[in-house]
Amino acid sequence: MKAITLAIALSLFATEGVASDCYSRAGRDYKIDPDLLQAIDFNESSYRDNAIGTNQSIGYGVGRMQIDSQNFPHLSQFGITPEKLIADPCLNIYTGAYYLAIAFKRWGVNWRAVGAYNAGFSTKKPIHEELRQVYAKKIYITYRQIKARKNQLSIQKDESLASN
Secondary structure (H helix, E strand, O other): OOHHHHHHHHHHHOOOOOOOOHHHHHHHHHOOOHHHHHHHHHHHHOOOOOOEEEOOOOOEEEOOOOEEHHHHHHHHOOOOOHHHHHHOHHHHHHHHHHHHHHHHHHHOOOHHHHHHHHHOOOOOOHHHHHHHHHHHHHHHHHHHHHHHHHHHHHHHHHHHHHHO
16 A cells, blocks of 8 residues: 555654644655644644553554554554654654554545544444544644644734735
8 A cells, every 4th residue: 555655654754853844745756635644643642752651452552643652563663663653753644644544445535434533443342433423523623723823823814914
């Protein structure tokens, strides 16, 4: 799938700190709105590079996008370790975009797939669908706030230019 893209992109960012355009680059490469990636980042870690969280089943998540420990065996084939995910925020954002792209490929570009980023793909129990819906709603609210803030900043910039 996009494993080759992931490997190449991740190697480009391996030594880079948080670039102001990590969301833009990952969004461009995975065809995901960068603001959606930012909304997930905020909800997962409050933009904290070194965030460590536990998940409801087993394991833990690391970094800004809370990459789940169940994915570490898969990521190891690209040389990605939990330590690298914490040390390199761009790598973490790119990895989160990679997993969101997998959800979009599986379920389409919709809020249910966004919910699967956090709650997984299981359809065995109704609770899984509920968890996806709760998560997607949180992300949607944050996403709309990011869009509104950008719109307001754009209006202010336009007004400032018009007054000069």
